[in-house]
Amino acid sequence: MTVKPILLDTSALLTLIEDEAGAARVEQVLRAGTAIIVWTSLLEVVYVTQQERGVPEAERRYALLKVLPVTLLWSMDEPILLIAARFKAAYRSRLQMRLLRPMLRTITRYFCIKTPIRGISQRD
Numbered sequence: 001m002t003v004k005p006i007l008l009d010t011s012a013l014l015t016l017i018e019d020e021a022g023a024a025r026v027e028q029v030l031r032a033g034t035a036i037i038v039w040t041s042l043l044e045v046v047y048v049t050q051q052e053r054g055v056p057e058a059e060r061r062y063a064l065l066k067v068l069p070v071t072l073l074w075s076m077d078e079p080i081l082l083i084a085a086r087f088k089a090a091y092r093s094r095l096q097m098r099l100l101r102p103m104l105r106t107i108t109r110y111f112c113i114k115t116p117i118r119g120i121s122q123r124d
Helices: 010-017 023-032 039-053 055-066 078-091 095-104
Strands: 006-008 035-038 071-073 110-112
Touching: 006 010, 006 023, 010 023, 010 039, 010 055, 023 035, 035 039, 039 055, 039 071
Parallel strands: 006 035, 006 110, 035 071
Antiparallel strands: none
16 A cells, blocks of 8 residues: 655644644644645745744754755646636635645645545544
């Protein structure tokens, strides 16, 4: 049986960093070696942290995320961007999820996030 990768979104990353309820689940995904983090989640963690806690903490968190045993996805191509924009316009959901959904459908079925995405399962 092939293990599918699991996407860790911004809320999952902040849950881990801030040791909130659910951090153990994120740690479990990390230990399994199947986690994916997309550049937009790194961006959100850094800018939110910078706004709330300052630049030094934002840089510390970014460094922490960069050494996690995950696959980092750094690129987005034009067709995915346009598809995501259409989803965002039609459904008014979080932009990040609309950017990621078309790209990630090809590599993963599961997301580790707080808010379910229609059409994509979440693993318990």
